[in-house]
Amino acid sequence: MSPRKETVAARIARVLSQRIISGDLAAGERLRQDHLAEEFGASHVPVREAFRLLEAQGLAESEPRRGVRVASFSQERVREVAEMRAALEALALREAAPHLTSAILAEAEAATLAGDKAADVVAWEDANRRFHRTILAPCKMPRLMAAIDDLHAASAHFLFSAWRSEWEPRTDRDHRTILHHLRRGEVDAAAEALARHVRRVSHKPVESSGRQTSSLFLMPG
Incomplete structure (x- = not known):
């Protein structure tokens, strides 16, 4: 077809x-x-x-x-997206787990390494999204994955708004923890680690045009 x-x-x-x-x-x-x-x-x-x-x-x-x-966004909207992602991605991972081969996990690890080396937020977001899609897509639930893709787009919007002009390299230990549990067959622990990962909402001080500092909330993963 x-x-x-x-x-x-x-x-x-x-x-x-x-x-x-x-x-x-x-x-x-x-x-x-x-x-x-x-x-x-x-x-x-x-x-x-x-x-x-x-x-x-x-x-x-x-x-x-x-x-x-x-769309504008607030701390409440960011948290809503984080909670939805946590629930849906944990479900997708539990469904995907029986189909995750060593080759798929190696591909996910390669995406994590690419994120560690990302020179800017665009490259990091691409690598981050590849990691999540690699371990979740084998769930074979296209409607669920479509909903997760939409939530990732919203997450990227939050992320880019804060980091478009500057970038701080990071090492994603959460991704490594998730992969560790998956390789050991610890599916529940992996799903719980994934949910914690996407729920982690942080904030970055930003300066407004009036030189007053406010907080812009975003999701790191």
């Missing part, structure tokens, strides 16, 4: 999600239907569908009489 062709709405949503996650479209920025229809050479119908896809990912939000805007 040949791969399903990407719809116009999906293509628009994919491009806009990349712009939002990278910070090219800032939180609160309005997404103008007319401008986007012209840019993508499409009618308003697929643009509206793209907006719905972005809302499902938590990357956009619509307001009565104000249209659709890039």
